[in-house]
Amino acid sequence: MTLRTRLLLALLATSVVTLAVAALALLSPLQDRLDQQSRESVSAAARATRPQLEAALGESHGIVNSDVNGILDTLSRRTDARVGLFTSLQENVYPYSGVTDPNKNDLLKIIADGRTRDTSSEDGTGVLLGITPHAKGVNVERDIPDIDQWFALMVIKSDPGGSAVDTVRSAFATAAVIGLGVALMLGIVLSTYLARRLGRLRRSALALARDGIAAPPPPQDPNMDEIGDLARALAAMQQALRRQEEARRAFVATASHELRTPLTSLQGNFELLLEDLDAGHLDTDEAADVLRGGQAQLRRLSNLASELLDLSRLDAGVELRREPVELGELSRAVGAEFALRARDRDVTIDVVPPTGPVWAAGDPGAVARMVRILIDNALRFSPSGEAIRVTAQYHGDRATLEVADHGPGVPLDEHELIFERFQRGSRTGGEGGFGLGLAIGRELARRLGGELALASRSQADGAGAHFVLTLPIGMPRGRDDEDAHGESGDAGDAPAEAPSMPELPSGD
Numbered sequence: 001m002t003l004r005t006r007l008l009l010a011l012l013a014t015s016v017v018t019l020a021v022a023a024l025a026l027l028s029p030l031q032d033r034l035d036q037q038s039r040e041s042v043s044a045a046a047r048a049t050r051p052q053l054e055a056a057l058g059e060s061h062g063i064v065n066s067d068v069n070g071i072l073d074t075l076s077r078r079t080d081a082r083v084g085l086f087t088s089l090q091e092n093v094y095p096y097s098g099v100t101d102p103n104k105n106d107l108l109k110i111i112a113d114g115r116t117r118d119t120s121s122e123d124g125t126g127v128l129l130g131i132t133p134h135a136k137g138v139n140v141e142r143d144i145p146d147i148d149q150w151f152a153l154m155v156i157k158s159d160p161g162g163s164a165v166d167t168v169r170s171a172f173a174t175a176a177v178i179g180l181g182v183a184l185m186l187g188i189v190l191s192t193y194l195a196r197r198l199g200r201l202r203r204s205a206l207a208l209a210r211d212g213i214a215a216p217p218p219p220q221d222p223n224m225d226e227i228g229d230l231a232r233a234l235a236a237m238q239q240a241l242r243r244q245e246e247a248r249r250a251f252v253a254t255a256s257h258e259l260r261t262p263l264t265s266l267q268g269n270f271e272l273l274l275e276d277l278d279a280g281h282l283d284t285d286e287a288a289d290v291l292r293g294g295q296a297q298l299r300r301l302s303n304l305a306s307e308l309l310d311l312s313r314l315d316a317g318v319e320l321r322r323e324p325v326e327l328g329e330l331s332r333a334v335g336a337e338f339a340l341r342a343r344d345r346d347v348t349i350d351v352v353p354p355t356g357p358v359w360a361a362g363d364p365g366a367v368a369r370m371v372r373i374l375i376d377n378a379l380r381f382s383p384s385g386e387a388i389r390v391t392a393q394y395h396g397d398r399a400t401l402e403v404a405d406h407g408p409g410v411p412l413d414e415h416e417l418i419f420e421r422f423q424r425g426s427r428t429g430g431e432g433g434f435g436l437g438l439a440i441g442r443e444l445a446r447r448l449g450g451e452l453a454l455a456s457r458s459q460a461d462g463a464g465a466h467f468v469l470t471l472p473i474g475m476p477r478g479r480d481d482e483d484a485h486g487e488s489g490d491a492g493d494a495p496a497e498a499p500s501m502p503e504l505p506s507g508d
Contacts, residue, residue: 361474381407
């Protein structure tokens with residue numbers, strides 16, 4: 001069963017149930033109300049006729065003459081009911097009415113006390129009234145002692161409110177048929193409209209599965225409903241897939257270039273070195289230069305392998321540890337690892353000693369990896385004679401580590417781009433890289449409940465890049481705030497060995 005058919009059936013079922021409930025809630029109470037009003041009207045007419053009927057019977061000495069019959073005929077027409085007049089002997093003295101004889105006990109009680117009672121018969125419901133004949137100047141017991149002076153008037157109306165209810169029921173049925181027809185037409189229009197919109201999305205999804213990112217984008221849907229949201233989500237997914245594919249192609253091209261260059265250099269240098277060895281005239285200084293160049297190329301290959309391994313660990317969702325990490329000491333240790341490289345580039349790594357220990361909660365290896373990424377990134381783009389400034393401190397309820405350089409900076413529109421995988425900024429100046437380091441650093445920071453961001457001052461040319469790593473504060477156990485914020489050691493002390501990235505399974 002198609003969605004269109006289901007929507008149509010659901011709309012029709014809802015309409016039918018609504019009409020049925022409305023009929024039950026309206027017609028039955030209406031019938032009762034009309035019946036009650038009809039009985040009250042018949043009872044009031046009968047009571048109003050009683051004095052006139054008693055006087056006519058008194059004047060006729062208890063004989064049902066034409067005057068009495070005329071009164072009863074008038075009452076019958078006014079109330080549209082059947083009228084009967086009974087004596088105390090339970091004789092019907094108004095024979096043409098066709099009223100079924102009342103219950104004898106009810107008749108005797110009415111005649112005895114002269115009250116008005118509700119009654120019913122096979123012909124319907126109505127009232128029963130006691131009638132006592134009397135006339136002006138006539139004493140019934142003295143002047144007419146031989147007549148049966150006690151009478152009972154019975155007025156019966158079958159289905160008092162039936163005609164009005166039938167009219168209402170007929171009108172309701174007509175309205176229900178018209179309403180169902182309108183609901184059916186609206187259901188067809190609505191279901192067709194929704195089915196067409198979903199059909200367009202289905203064709204777009206199939207085209208995406210068949211042609212990949214080359215498929216045309218799904219048609220724009222301006223409606224602000226769930227289907228419109230689905231269309232926009234599908235378009236966003238296709239754009240994300242296109243960006244990922246472009247990033248993958250860029251990575252393949254970059255990796256091919258980055259791999260080809262060191263491998264070609266290694267192959268050429270080692271072939272020359274092997275020729276010299278085979279010829280027997282090896283120049284040790286030249287061989288040392290060849291080996292140093294090969295070592296540099298191997299270092300580039302090692303960095304690529306390390307970054308790819310880190311990505312695989314993050315994608316595998318391996319849980320990181322949470323323990324106190326002192327950012328000041330860790331910054332000094334990591335900075336010491338880059339001392340030789342910084343001296344070769346004539347750049348100073350200035351690790352600013354904090355006023356006291358700066359404790360953060362995180363995985364020591366992961367935090368050290370992020371600091372390495374930031375310092376390595378700063379070394380790549382810092383000009384000679386400048387300094388890289390590394391500062392650890394508290395900001396409110398967060399611990400921060402800032403790395404600032406004096407390089408070319410990052411344009412404002414690239415502040416988020418450089419944190420995506422395989423994406424590099426436009427001001428690299430020819431420096432090699434795969435565009436993975438900052439992406440790894442931000443993902444590690446977020447996995448630890450922190451953030452890695454670029455400060456806004458980096459948008460100006462020559463202002464340099466200013467990266468800020470933010471982590472939750474995590475005090476070591478057994479130390480109070482005074483100890484945790486006490487004076488730190490001398491910045492000139494020998495740096496401790498920085499923890500390395502934990503060996504996490506790659507999931508392959």
